[in-house]
Amino acid sequence: MKIAILSRSPSLYSTNRLVEAARFKGHEARVINPLKCYMNITAHRPEIYYRQEKLEGFDAVIPRIGASITFYGLAVLRQFEMMGVYCLNESVAIGRSRDKLRSLQLLSRKGIGMPITAFAHSPDDTRNVIDLVKGAPLVLKLLEGTQGVGVVMAETNKAAESVIEAFRGLHANILVQEFIAEAGGTDIRCLVVGDRVMAAMKRTAKDGEFRSNLHRGGSAAAIKLTPEERSTAIRSARILGLNCAGVDILRSNHGPVVMEVNSSPGLRGIEECTSKDVAGRIIEFIEKNAKPGKTKTKGKG
Numbered sequence: 282m283k284i285a286i287l288s289r290s291p292s293l294y295s296t297n298r299l300v301e302a303a304r305f306k307g308h309e310a311r312v313i314n315p316l317k318c319y320m321n322i323t324a325h326r327p328e329i330y331y332r333q334e335k336l337e338g339f340d341a342v343i344p345r346i347g348a349s350i351t352f353y354g355l356a357v358l359r360q361f362e363m364m365g366v367y368c369l370n371e372s373v374a375i376g377r378s379r380d381k382l383r384s385l386q387l388l389s390r391k392g393i394g395m396p397i398t399a400f401a402h403s404p405d406d407t408r409n410v411i412d413l414v415k416g417a418p419l420v421l422k423l424l425e426g427t428q429g430v431g432v433v434m435a436e437t438n439k440a441a442e443s444v445i446e447a448f449r450g451l452h453a454n455i456l457v458q459e460f461i462a463e464a465g466g467t468d469i470r471c472l473v474v475g476d477r478v479m480a481a482m483k484r485t486a487k488d489g490e491f492r493s494n495l496h497r498g499g500s501a502a503a504i505k506l507t508p509e510e511r512s513t514a515i516r517s518a519r520i521l522g523l524n525c526a527g528v529d530i531l532r533s534n535h536g537p538v539v540m541e542v543n544s545s546p547g548l549r550g551i552e553e554c555t556s557k558d559v560a561g562r563i564i565e566f567i568e569k570n571a572k573p574g575k576t577k578t579k580g581k582g
């Protein structure tokens with residue numbers, strides 16, 4: 282097969298591993314920087330150009346689109362979908378996962394457990410929103426943050442009110458969320474491919490920090506999931522329509538709660554700590570599923 286990996290940099294660990302895994306299995310793999318693509322979006326025959334070259338003949342696309350280039354990256358991916366190329370994760374599904382509010386609403390509809398989460402527009406509601414999530418300590422999140430940036434803990438109601446008002450002043454949209462203290466600064470990253478959890482790790486925040494993101498200095502260890510955690514992760518990925526996802530779960534007193542679902546999960550931390558060949562599993566999934574025109578939305582969303 283001829284596989285395109287949409288990524289800004291071939292030297293990133295995850296990009297590199299996907300290329301390596303694809304070539305190891307006898308496929309042609311090519312890294313394409315979506316920002317260097319330009320498109321003819323007219324209806325008759327969708328086309329994509331990369332520098333001078335017209336991109337043709339791809340059997341599958343693996344999108345690795347960073348949060349900072351979501352808008353253009355998804356436009357390029359949608360164009361591949363319109364051309365009938367199979368995409369591991371489709372643009373609509375990635376778009377859903379990038380918006381924490383939208384994805385939590387979708388998960389909630391289907392009964393996935395999550396921390397009590399509130400959202401409001403008007404400053405008049407600040408106090409009520411804080412009460413809804415049972416008061417401080419609570420967590421405030423920028424709607425489109427990633428890697429722990431934009432996630433803030435407020436230890437008192439007063440602090441929560443000031444931070445909410447400050448964010449409002451900046452016209453930033455934020456979620457207000459119950460703080461799951463019993464998770465003890467630890468969360469679980471489940472790497473889902475298709476209908477299986479291929480690897481899972483426990484991430485623990487460094488001292489004095491509640492965010493367990495590896496980018497925030499968290500440490501990782503392999504973990505055995507409970508059947509409930511496993512099925513929660515798989516269902517969450519499916520509800521958002523992602524074939525490949527990193528589902529983040531907290532162990533709460535009332536069972537597993539999902540915090541977020543990432544559509545371009547990093548492979549380094551999880552491969553290193555579990556010694557699993559996640560990139561290889563992703564390529565195998567594509568081998569089984571990639572067929573021309575099998576894209577579900579065909580760029581419709």
Ligand code: ADP
Binds near residue numbers: 422430431
């Ligand atoms: P990001 O997209 O920036 O990774 P997350 O929602 O995943 O944002 O939050 C980052 C980290 O903060 C999580 O991995 C977790 O360790 C911690 N965290 C987030 N929400 C909660 C919460 N409601 N209760 C306890 N810890 C939380």
Ligand code: MG
Binds near residue numbers: 429494529541
């Ligand atoms: Mg996260």
